[in-house]
Amino acid sequence: MNGFPDARLLGRDIPRQEDPKLIRGAGRFVDDIDLPGLLHAAFVRSPHAHAAITSIDTADAAALPGVHAVWTLDDLAPHLADTRLVVAMPSPSYRLELHRPVLARTEVVHVGEPIAVVIAENRYIAEDAAALVAVEYDVLDVVADCAAALQPGSPTAHRDAPSNLVADMTIGYGAVDDAFATAPHRVQERLWIHRGGSHSMECRGLVAVPDPLEDRLTVWNSTQMPHAARRLLCDILGLHERQIRVVTPDVGGGFGPKLIFYPEDVGVSLAARLLQRPVKWIEDRREHFVATTQERDQAWDVEMATDAEGRILAIRGTVIHDHGAWTARGVNVPQGAVSAMPLAYVVPAFRMQILAASTNKVPVTPVRGAGQPQGVFAMERLLDAAARTLNIDRAEIRRRNLVPSAAMPYETPIRTRGGIAVTLDSGDYPACQQMALDGADWDGFPARRTEARTRNLYRGIGLANYVEATGRGPYEHVSIRIEPSGRIFVATGAAAMGQSTETMLAQIVAEQLGADLSNITVTTGDTAAAPAGIGGSNSRQAVMAGSSAHAAALRLRERVLDIAGELMEVAPADLDIVGREVQVKGVAQMRRSLAEIARSVAGTAGFVLPGQAGPGLAASEELVIDAMTYANGTAVAEVEIDIETGAISVVNLVFGHDCGRALQPRLVEGQLMGGIAHGLGNALFEFMAYDENAQPLTTTLAEYLLMTATEMPRVTILHMESPSPLNALGIKGVGEAGVIPIGAAVASAIDDALAGFGVTIDRLPISPVDLLKLLDAARER
């Protein structure tokens, strides 16, 4: 399907701008940056989940040959406007203020928290020296579990905190309790939902380069949000915006945690200024497990009231959310989870309380999906429970409750974290579910179940629906300039991290300006190239930066044709931009190059510009779109289970989805497939384990299992295109969609496979060991 039938480039697969360098290993990732005089940083990190620091002795470390500095917070504090990272997004729900320090000085609150920074000639020496820093601790009581954290008498994750309740928020509407009081049916679930880390293949890292001549600092940072990083660095180092440039080089995957501003960003940037030498820090994988933010545990206690036909009357419950030790972003993960929960369905009354609990673990912030997989899991578990209780087919009960297409746009009473109404802008959810069911041959499943039994396997099928909030505003900056060389330069505040952002913007701009992709240079994620920007998160960059690019390109096109019209004495309506030229339609030999047109308005000192055009060929746009656009889809999973070993194989997965018009079908599928793999990992493998002392147990990729090629099932992706009315291109975001319904669909399929045993899934991930325990318990009943 091509949603742009009249377009030259939109809706078509085009070669990626990013590939020629990456495929030869000629990309420039942050660790690839080398400079004369480069020094290397390593961080001393807490081995304890909770302890008071009684002393720090850096003498032995500082004495090691090749060491340039060993600094604690005491050393850095005189140079900092604030010793804490004040990054929490606003919310009235906070009960504790937990701004993390640049370096821990009196108390450590999670394993991996940085205490000192070492700068040395190379990383080998820096790590040797870090091991020589002697820190004495008094170990304190530990909070290792978010539910226990809120029990009376629990120790506190911070010794001076009155409790562990970080935030208390209720999202709801309608007469919930009245509905429950009179409803003929109700189902209840207690769920424990875990998600792990992002595990981009490239860990975090930065190189800070001082320029003593101009008293500036350039920070090459593998971040999703360069402009936010610059603002925070300016604030904390007491510098102004021209003194700090943050640039994202090629980024080896982001998936959420790279949008966070970290203590290491400050330590390394300040070290470069103090030493007047470039300083590099590259996170290793173990640090990624203990120092990069992650998602983790949520305990859901939820119930749903329905009528006799399975129509939802009300939902209520509580989520206890593991917030980790500090507020590194906000309460957006549990808020996103609860907000996503009812979205696909007509839910007349809804009330969910969120209790965010501090624990002595790594701070929690969004990972691809940002809570939405958990909310969808809870919703879909309730629907499966209701289907079971009422003896209604699982697809049918969803059909009865999905928001119908006739109701679009469908305004819900829910508000985003910014107070903006959640209005489902377009889509046909029942048709999308049907497309997925047909694609999965839902009705023909019983024969496959029977066949699997001949192989001594239990086969089940399950489904889950999701609606994803995408394209978070308020804006993204895009500027386009055609220079006298004739080349088109695009700059944006959007930040690329592997999702083909450069290709996407080049395509949108080229569509209006000649369709020659080789004539376009896109610069993403550079505060020197774009005066403002938000960056990469919330499946927003195609929607927000794409919309700005489209608007700017249309304006610039008009300007090019106006000027060319004056030069050629032809009406602009009779002109078109073809490749690097403006041509008279149908008379290709009557033409002017983009270079000539750009030169004609570049100006010569003392000479009048031609015509009425004014100077320069440029347009920039920061299109404001506050409302989010809502994508949707349905996953149908089939599993086979060996009840002797507990082994669960996902053998088939059909993903029917609607992300509005697809700019490039191949890129859409690529984004979805990555998300689906991530979702399968969350469903079956990925588990960030801690012991009862909050010591992390999974700190290598041998202990924490990512999906490999052999675990991937057959995946079929089916597309619908319901254009969004909120932007001119009709697009919706797709970067996170794949991950959202997978855990719920797999759980539904496992239930179905083991229905004869009465096993139901109430947690994610579900390991073979978990499954054997459930089977044993079921047999005992």
Add this chain to the structure above:
Amino acid sequence: MTRKVTLTVNGTVRSASLPDRKTLADLLRQDLGLTGTHLGCETGLCGACTILLDGRAVRSCLMLAVQAEGHSIITVEGLAPSATELHPLQQAFCDEHALQCGFCTPGLLTTLVEFLHDVPDPSAAEIREAISGNLCRCTGYDTIVKATLSAAARMRAP
């Protein structure tokens, strides 16, 4: 301890003086400037740093540079026949959208060069097995398998 290491990299004899404990990956990246070989875990588990040592796929993060003395190494920078032409695997990766962020790609390419040398006409399942030690967080692997099948067919063509 510092000692001199001499080895052949992408067809050129190179040497460097370096400490005994320096890894082969760091030699390639830092001393020889071949930053196409990426480090994703430094524990031999992600496969991003895979290079070819005398034609065999090897994790350069798990090998000391001094152990490479006298050996011949091919990195991702040495796969393409020229500045204008790509190796069939590289071309197929681009054609099939088998890379997104591109960080794991060099290790996948080198792993697959060895594999297709040994198994020129593989099945999809054999390819999956061959790359099961290479982690990719972006693609979900399907396009990598497709690209490898297509490159294998091209490489078999007379």
